[in-house]
Amino acid sequence: MAERNSHKRPKNLDLLRIRLPVGGVVSILHRVTGVLLVLLLPLAFLLLQSSLQSPEGYAQVVALLSSLPARVLLLFVTILLAHHFLAGVRHLLLDIDLGISRRGGRLGAWLVLVAVVGTAVVAGGCLFR
């Protein structure tokens, strides 16, 4: 029975053929950025604590954050935060039925992506002056 049915069935798990709608892309990225931000929490705690413990610690944190690799990481974190924030606001608006229609949902998702790129450009301009 299982063998007879195992072939020729249209499996809809062909990742090359599935095209996630833009709302789905924004939604899954909200999860991905959320998980990454949780993983970055200990680093943020460490930097905050060091910067408060002593003038030397503060100077170390400032110097560390000014280095080139740290600026690249900061830009990446800014993008993560901007996306998680904006996609989150979109989800909250969806809760109160704003942008819930097919058209509105797509528009909102595109607005989130455009705003994230805009934030990245501004943040990049500030970080790599």
Add this chain to the structure above:
Amino acid sequence: MNTGSPHGSGSAHRGLGEWLLQRLSALYLAGFALWLVVRLAMAMSADYVAWKAWMATGEVRLAFALFFLSVLVHAWVGMRNVFLDYLKPAWVRAVAQLLLAFGLLALAFWAAQILLVDASA
């Protein structure tokens, strides 16, 4: 414990509570993030003394205390939802949730230390 049944993985009203917690914490985190960005941008040239004095004020520590609480609650609900959706064998999910709980609890103690020891004047 029967983790395969709806009761094992949480009752109906518990899901509603988490839904609400996730949104309330999201609202606070959003407001806190905007406030922090504005305040940090305003104090770009601050030094250690100014930073320490600012962090020692009552309102700022309260704002950070609520931030730590919100971010840990938000992380718990969010990560749990991700685990429930993608981690398939029940024991893998259980182990992941246990590690998450320990990790977030450790962060909670760490946050308390930062607020009560390091941030005090």
